Amino acid sequence: MKLQSGARVAVAGAGALGSAVTLRLARLGFQVTAFDPSLGHVNASSVAAGMLAPVSEALFDPPSRDHLDVMRRARNLWPDFAAALGVRLVRSGVRIEGAEGWRREVAVRLDALGAPAGAFIDEDWRIDARQTLEALHEAARNAGATFQSAAVRAFEPGLATLADGRREAFEALVLATGPGVRGGDLAPETRVLTPIKGQILRLSMQGDDEAPVVRGEGVYLAPGGAALAIGATMEHGRDDLAPDRAATKALRAAAAALRPDLDLDQAEVEVGVRVTTPDGLPLVGWSQAPGVLIAVGARRNGWLFAPLVADLVGAYLTGDNLGQDAAAMDARRFEKPKT
Numbered sequence: 153m154k155l156q157s158g159a160r161v162a163v164a165g166a167g168a169l170g171s172a173v174t175l176r177l178a179r180l181g182f183q184v185t186a187f188d189p190s191l192g193h194v195n196a197s198s199v200a201a202g203m204l205a206p207v208s209e210a211l212f213d214p215p216s217r218d219h220l221d222v223m224r225r226a227r228n229l230w231p232d233f234a235a236a237l238g239v240r241l242v243r244s245g246v247r248i249e250g251a252e253g254w255r256r257e258v259a260v261r262l263d264a265l266g267a268p269a270g271a272f273i274d275e276d277w278r279i280d281a282r283q284t285l286e287a288l289h290e291a292a293r294n295a296g297a298t299f300q301s302a303a304v305r306a307f308e309p310g311l312a313t314l315a316d317g318r319r320e321a322f323e324a325l326v327l328a329t330g331p332g333v334r335g336g337d338l339a340p341e342t343r344v345l346t347p348i349k350g351q352i353l354r355l356s357m358q359g360d361d362e363a364p365v366v367r368g369e370g371v372y373l374a375p376g377g378a379a380l381a382i383g384a385t386m387e388h389g390r391d392d393l394a395p396d397r398a399a400t401k402a403l404r405a406a407a408a409a410l411r412p413d414l415d416l417d418q419a420e421v422e423v424g425v426r427v428t429t430p431d432g433l434p435l436v437g438w439s440q441a442p443g444v445l446i447a448v449g450a451r452r453n454g455w456l457f458a459p460l461v462a463d464l465v466g467a468y469l470t471g472d473n474l475g476q477d478a479a480a481m482d483a484r485r486f487e488k489p490k491t
């Protein structure tokens with residue numbers, strides 16, 4: 153399916169992926185409306201640490217180990233993407249800290265990845281997630297997109313049905329609902345998605361915003377604005393947003409081992425739910441459901457992947473060249489072959 157410029161496109165979800173897609177499509181000349189029932193409230197995209205960290209993710213998140221090249225290509229889109237939005241890209245890297253035995257283990261894993269060995273990773277960057285989300289919304293509005301506070305409940309080619317019963321004419325729907333749509337609703341491909349609850353601690357402190365992220369065993373410390381982000385739990389199968397102190401115990405202990413001076417009892421807990429596919433890469437592309445294009449399942453890397461996913465969605469809708477990463481993220485790659 154390919155649409156003419158000026159066609160009406162609905163985007164369900166205004167997190168990192170939906171917002172980047174909305175901006176891209178508005179700039180391509182589509183009439184875009186983004187729907188989200190929680191506009192301005194917390195989603196995974198607004199609690200995220202904002203790291204754009206291909207090497208650290210390949211090192212510390214096993215499903216991402218095989219995706220270093222695609223993650224690096226996604227990161228390489230960020231300098232232009234951030235500049236166009238007017239958001240600051242912090243390129244101060246990642247410092248590995250911790251017990252000697254663990255650092256040796258990390259060095260071996262870096263070597264296996266073919267990444268430069270050493271206690272410093274200079275190619276991982278970061279942004280301020282919340283500011284970037286606001287900048288995306290503003291840029292998308294300036295490009296002609298509109299945002300509505302409503303959930304999309306159903307879609308058939310030509311018509312989106314909203315949760316409040318309204319029906320609006322759209323030629324295509326982009327599903328960027330994070331963990332909000334699963335189990336086959338709106339698109340059968342969402343059956344492969346599973347949630348991973350993440351709790352992150354934010355400790356108010358004036359630090360050096362240009363300092364590197366510190367990665368220790370079981371924890372990262374990411375400077376930013378007026379707070380240090382200490383993350384994050386990986387609670388597989390959970391999709392509730394309730395802070396849960398028991399689940400943050402190991403995280404607090406890992407942070408205290410690195411920085412005994414931090415008063416972690418003063419930290420605020422923020423909760424977001426990521427959603428993952430079995431191989432850790434998002435689903436991007438046309439669904440079996442007519443007129444539905446999927447952009448979900450970015451696991452721990454929704455910010456890293458946002459510009460790449462937005463470019464891909466734009467290319468699917470215009471019929472442009474999809475580029476080399478489309479196949480790895482194909483929305484239908486988990487379908488069983490027909491016998």
Ligand SMILES: Cc1cc2nc3c(=O)[nH]c(=O)nc-3n(C[C@H](O)[C@H](O)[C@H](O)COP(=O)(O)OP(=O)(O)OC[C@H]3O[C@@H](n4cnc5c(N)ncnc54)[C@H](O)[C@@H]3O)c2cc1C
Binds near residue numbers: 305
């Ligand atoms: C603690 C934590 C730390 C993280 N740190 C990083 C990091 O450092 N770097 C990184 O790249 N990633 C990070 N991530 C992962 C990243 O946040 C996610 O991959 C990313 O936010 C996914 O974006 P999304 O737009 O797909 O989903 P979301 O941010 O979940 O947004 C989905 C939106 O869809 C809306 N929605 C749901 N159902 C409907 C519907 N039916 N109709 C309309 N709208 C709907 C929801 O209200 C929501 O706003 C982190 C995640 C967590 C939880």
